[in-house]
Amino acid sequence: MSGMNQAPTHRFWLPNRGVLVQSIALGIAEFRTFYTLRAWLAGWFVRVLAQVAFFASIGLLLHSKDQVRYLLVGNAVALVCLEATVVVLTMAAERFQGTLELLATSPVGPVTVLLGRGLNWVLTGVVSSALTLTLLLLVFGQTLSVPGLLGCLPVLLLIGLTSHFYGSALGAITLRFPRVEWMVLNVGFMMPMTLSGVNVPVSFWPTPLAALAQVFPVTHGLAAIRTILSGGSMSHALGQAALEPMVGMGWLVIGALLYRRMVESSRRRGSLGLF
Amino acid sequence: MTDLAVEVRGLRRVYQARRGAPEARTALDGIDLDVVPGQIHGLLGPNGAGKTTLVKILSTVLLPTEGTARVLGYDVVEHRQDVRTRIGTVFGSERGLYARVSVRRNLLFWASLYGLSGRVGRHRTEQLIERVGLAERADDRVEELSKGMVQRVHLARGLIGDPRMVFLDEPTTGLDPVAALDFRALLGELLAEGRTFLLTTHDLDEAAALCAEVTVIDRGTLLMTSNVRDVGRRLAAPDRVDFDAEDNMVLEKLRGSGLVNGVSELDKPGRYRAEATSKESLTSVIRLLADEGITSLSTSPPTLEEVYLQLVGDRGMAV
Numbered sequence: 001m002s003g004m005n006q007a008p009t010h011r012f013w014l015p016n017r018g019v020l021v022q023s024i025a026l027g028i029a030e031f032r033t034f035y036t037l038r039a040w041l042a043g044w045f046v047r048v049l050a051q052v053a054f055f056a057s058i059g060l061l062l063h064s065k066d067q068v069r070y071l072l073v074g075n076a077v078a079l080v081c082l083e084a085t086v087v088v089l090t091m092a093a094e095r096f097q098g099t100l101e102l103l104a105t106s107p108v109g110p111v112t113v114l115l116g117r118g119l120n121w122v123l124t125g126v127v128s129s130a131l132t133l134t135l136l137l138l139v140f141g142q143t144l145s146v147p148g149l150l151g152c153l154p155v156l157l158l159i160g161l162t163s164h165f166y167g168s169a170l171g172a173i174t175l176r177f178p179r180v181e182w183m184v185l186n187v188g189f190m191m192p193m194t195l196s197g198v199n200v201p202v203s204f205w206p207t208p209l210a211a212l213a214q215v216f217p218v219t220h221g222l223a224a225i226r227t228i229l230s231g232g233s234m235s236h237a238l239g240q241a242a243l244e245p246m247v248g249m250g251w252l253v254i255g256a257l258l259y260r261r262m263v264e265s266s267r268r269r270g271s272l273g274l275f
Numbered sequence: 276m277t278d279l280a281v282e283v284r285g286l287r288r289v290y291q292a293r294r295g296a297p298e299a300r301t302a303l304d305g306i307d308l309d310v311v312p313g314q315i316h317g318l319l320g321p322n323g324a325g326k327t328t329l330v331k332i333l334s335t336v337l338l339p340t341e342g343t344a345r346v347l348g349y350d351v352v353e354h355r356q357d358v359r360t361r362i363g364t365v366f367g368s369e370r371g372l373y374a375r376v377s378v379r380r381n382l383l384f385w386a387s388l389y390g391l392s393g394r395v396g397r398h399r400t401e402q403l404i405e406r407v408g409l410a411e412r413a414d415d416r417v418e419e420l421s422k423g424m425v426q427r428v429h430l431a432r433g434l435i436g437d438p439r440m441v442f443l444d445e446p447t448t449g450l451d452p453v454a455a456l457d458f459r460a461l462l463g464e465l466l467a468e469g470r471t472f473l474l475t476t477h478d479l480d481e482a483a484a485l486c487a488e489v490t491v492i493d494r495g496t497l498l499m500t501s502n503v504r505d506v507g508r509r510l511a512a513p514d515r516v517d518f519d520a521e522d523n524m525v526l527e528k529l530r531g532s533g534l535v536n537g538v539s540e541l542d543k544p545g546r547y548r549a550e551a552t553s554k555e556s557l558t559s560v561i562r563l564l565a566d567e568g569i570t571s572l573s574t575s576p577p578t579l580e581e582v583y584l585q586l587v588g589d590r591g592m593a594v
Contacts, residue, residue, distance in 0.1 A: 018392020022384045026376060033375040033416070098370025101336045106388040107360045107436070267338045270290050270331075 016112045020119070027090075027120030045128065052076050052132050055199065056140055069142050073229060074198035076133040077222045080156050083125030084163035084217075085189050087118030091171030092181035100175075101272045104263045115252075118167070122160035129156050151228045155241050159221035162248030163192075166217045169255030175262035178271075192216040197223060217251070220244040280440055280471040281310035281333060285342035288328050288495075302328040304495040305342070310488075312439075315462065315472040317486035317503075319479070325495040326475035330442045333473070334364045347440055360389075363433035367445035369425055371432070374418040378409055378428050381417060382435060389436035403431040407461065423454025430461065441465075443474045447481060459485055514557045516549045517541065518564055518572035525567045534560045 055075040059068030094100040130153060137144045170188040174181045195209060196218040202210050213219050220243035227237040266272040288303040303325045310316040318326045331337035333346055335355040349357040373381050379400060386396035404413045407427040417428055426446060433441055447455040462485060476482055482489050483503055490500040526538050534556040535549045551557040564572055
C-alpha cells in the first residue's frame, strides 16, 4: 500500500474542494440518521411554521396587512440563519466525539475545516426558509409572485453562507470556552434576529445599533428579499444582496483567525482533546 | 537530517494549574527517546505515566514545554505541517470517528483531509476497507460495529494518508482477547509494508508479542529502553532456576545458603523456582542442586511482566 501520493501541504487560506464535497456528504449522511422526511416535516418544519405564523399573527392583531407581510418575511428568512448557526453545536460535537484534534492536526488548512463542517445546515436552512415563506404567504393571503420567490433562493443561499461563517466564528470561541455552546448559539442568533430588520426595521434602532446591524448576517440579504418580493428595482436588490457575501467574507476571516488562535492556544494548554 | 523515525531529546511537558486542578502537573520530565524505522516500538507504562502526552506531542496535538521532538526528521513544533502529512494516529476508544455514519463515509471524509479526493480517495478507501477485513460491513454505521471492528476502522483511518509513521495509543484497550489477537496479527502484516509504529500500551503480552524494542516510562520519566529479548539481561533482576525436589531439606539448604532471594513453589506439585541473588550466584545454586542429586532443572530470564513490575514498583498496572 505504500507509495501513495504524499498528502499535499495546504495553504492557510486555500479551501480544498475535495474536503468541502466530502464534508457536505458527511453532514447529509449524519442528518439522515436523525431525520427522515416524515420526521423532518412533523418534527422540525411544523415547529418553524408555527414560529413564523406566531410572529406574523402579531400583524393581524395590529390589523395591518403590511405588518403581517413584514413579520412573515422577516421571520421566514431568519430561519436560514437559525439553522446555519447550528454549526456552533457541530463544532462542539467534534470536540465531544474526539474528532476535533484529528481535524485540527490534519494536513489541510484551518479555513477548509472551518468551511467544511456543518455546511449541510445551510442547505436545509434554505429549504426551511423557502418553504415556510411560500406556504405562509399563501396562508396569510399575501400576494405571491413565482419569479419573485425564485429570485429569493440565491439570496437565501447567500444569507445561509454568511450565517455559516458567522456561526463558525462563534464556534471557534467555544473551542477556548467549552460547555457554553448553547449560550453562544442562542446569543449569537438573537443578535441578527433582533437587529437585522426581522421584526422591526434597522432604522428603528439608535444609530450605533443600526450601524452594528450592518455587520450581522441577514441584514442586507433580508433587505434585498423584501425589495424582490415587493417588486422593487432588481438593480437595487442586487446592490443590497451584494453586501451580504461581503459581511460573510468578513466573518470567514474573523472565524479563521479565531480558529487558528484557539487551536494554538489549546495545543499550549493541552485542552484540544478535552471536553 | 537524522535516520531515526522518532528522536526526542529532553522533552518536558507541564500542564499549568487551572480550575479544578490547582497545581501544575509535570506529565513528561526530560524524556529522551529514539525509535528506529521499520519496527514496532512499545511505550509501556501504567495509566498516567505520560504515554499519551508523549504521543500527543509527537502527533502535533500538544506543544512541549521544553526540549525537542522530531518525527521522520521534522521538528514537531517548527515543521508541524511536514509531520502531519507523514503520520497517522490511531486511538483506542470509540472517540475519533463519526459514529452515526458508515465506515465508508468516514474513510472517504478522512481521505479528503489528506488530499485524496475523487477517484483516488475512493480507491484508497476501498483498498483499506478490504485490508482491514470490513468489506461486508462497509455500509454499516460505525456505532453498529463491535469494538474489534471499530478498532479496525480506527486503524484504516490512521492509515488513510499512507503514513510512514503511525502512533497507536492503546489500540486494543477494551477489546476481547480474540479481537485483540486479530488486531495484533493485522499490525504484524502492516509492519511488513515498511511502516514504523509507536505503540503505547500497558498490556505486557501485547508489547512482548509485537514490539522489537520497548521503552518503559512512569511518572513522566523514562525508566529504560531495550530490545524486548534484552530486557531481562540489561536489568539487574536475579535469574531463576526451576527444579523438581521431593525433599524439603533441599529447599531449606537453598534458603539458608545466601545464594537466593527466595524459593517458591510453581503450579506443578514438587516443582520449585529459586531466584538467584546475582548472575554469579546462579552457578553456585546450580552446583548446590546438583550436589543434592537434582538433575531436572532449567534456568530462564525474568519475563517482561516481572521486569516491568520491578521498574514501576507498587504502581504496577494501576489504573
